[in-house]
Amino acid sequence: DTAVSQTPKYLVTQMGNDKSIKCEQNLGHDTMYWYKQDSKKFLKIMFSYNNKELIINETVPNRFSPKSPDKAHLNLHINSLELGDSAVYFCASSQVFGGSGTGELFFGEGSRLTVL
Amino acid sequence: LAKTTQPISMDSYEGQEVNITCSHNNIATNDYITWYQQFPSQGPRFIIQGYKTKVTNEVASLFIPADRKSSTLSLPRVSLSDTAVYYCLVGGPNSGNTPLVFGKGTRLSVIA
Numbered sequence: 001d002t003a004v005s006q007t008p009k010y011l012v013t014q015m016g017n018d019k020s021i022k023c024e025q026n027l028g029h030d031t032m033y034w035y036k037q038d039s040k041k042f043l044k045i046m047f048s049y050n051n052k053e054l055i056i057n058e059t060v061p062n063r064f065s066p067k068s069p070d071k072a073h074l075n076l077h078i079n080s081l082e083l084g085d086s087a088v089y090f091c092a093s094s095q096v097f098g099g100s101g102t103g104e105l106f107f108g109e110g111s112r113l114t115v116l
Numbered sequence: 117l118a119k120t121t122q123p124i125s126m127d128s129y130e131g132q133e134v135n136i137t138c139s140h141n142n143i144a145t146n147d148y149i150t151w152y153q154q155f156p157s158q159g160p161r162f163i164i165q166g167y168k169t170k171v172t173n174e175v176a177s178l179f180i181p182a183d184r185k186s187s188t189l190s191l192p193r194v195s196l197s198d199t200a201v202y203y204c205l206v207g208g209p210n211s212g213n214t215p216l217v218f219g220k221g222t223r224l225s226v227i228a
Contacts, residue, residue, distance in 0.1 A: 004159075033216065041201070043160070043218040056216070090159045104150060105216070107159025 003027050004108040006091050012114045013081060020077045021111045023091030031055075032074035033105070034066060035090040043090070049074050078113075086115045120204045125223040134191045136222050138204030141185050146208040149180060149187045154201045154221070163202075164189070191224075199226045 004025045013019055025032060033056075034046040047066045048056035054066070063079045078085060091108040121139040128134045140149065148167050152160040164171055166178040166187070177190040191198055201221040 035218075042220065043154075043203070045216045045218075048216070092159070104162035104165060105152070105160070107161070110157070110159055 002108075004091055004093055004106050006089075006108040006111045008111060009109065010112050010114075012116065014116055015081055015083060017081050018077070018079045019081060019113070020075055021089055021091075021113070022073070022075045023108060024073050025091075025093040025106070026072065027093055027095070027106060029093040029095050029106070030071060031094045031096070032068065032071075033092040033094075034074065034076050035092060035107075037088045037090060037110070039087070047074075047076075081113075081115045083115050086113055088112045120206055120219045122202075122204055122219060122222045124220065125225070127225045127227060128194055129227050130195055131193050134194050134198070134224060134226075136189045136191075136202055136204075136224070137186055138189070139186045140204070140206045143184050143206050144208070147184075147206050148208045149178065149184075150205045150207075151176070151178065151189050152203045152205065152218070154203065156200075160203060160218070194224075194226045196226050196228060198224065200224060 006023050011019055031050045033048045035043055036046050037043045045058050046060045049068045051071060052068045065077045066074060068074045088110045090110045092105045094105050148165055150165040151163045153163050154160040164173055164176050164178045166180050168180050168184060171178045179188045201223050203218045203221040
């Protein structure tokens with residue numbers, strides 16, 4: 001069983017389109033995250049949800065809208081896609097917010113988005 | 117926000133011990149130090165976490181001096197499969213330093 005699973009793994013689309021990436025965790029964790037890793041391999045946090053409530057929103061354009069229907073799911077919807085949105089998007093979860101002390105971050109395999 | 121500094125890259129031969137040092141001069145009292153490993157086309161994977169002195173698990177050891185302003189990840193007898201990027205994170209609950217910020221990491225290349 002995959003602990004943190006993301007779909008789709010690959011996504012190729014045209015500029016201006018709207019797309020979604022789904023994430024599910026079966027670890028029973030309360031906190032979930034979205035990270036973006038660009039072509040230079042910098043891994044940046046975008047959002048964090050704790051018990052379905054948004055707790056981190058790191059200067060991300062409002063074209064990006066996370067949605068958490070329940071604790072086990074955190075989906076990422078992106079409107080009006082731009083070339084600069086091309087990246088690998090990672091979903092992660094942790095038992096404790098921040099993953100420190102008693103826990104750690106568990107990452108999915110990533111979703112590679114290519115905007116043409 | 118606790119900032120970390122690591123070497124950009126390191127090379128090692130198979131079978132050698134590799135030590136990667138991370139500087140975190142403004143670490144807060146409640147902060148932990150956590151290391152992650154990332155293989156190409158995969159998400160980061162937790163390796164080890166510590167608060168002070170030494171922590172050892174089946175994968176690595178983490179050495180933290182008394183002042184906690186740095187830490188060293190030690191990988192014993194590396195193999196080709198240890199080629200990856202290694203990230204040091206610092207933070208903890210109620211410390212104001214979120215342990216969610218990944219720096220540039222250290223790219224370790226293991227050579228046969």
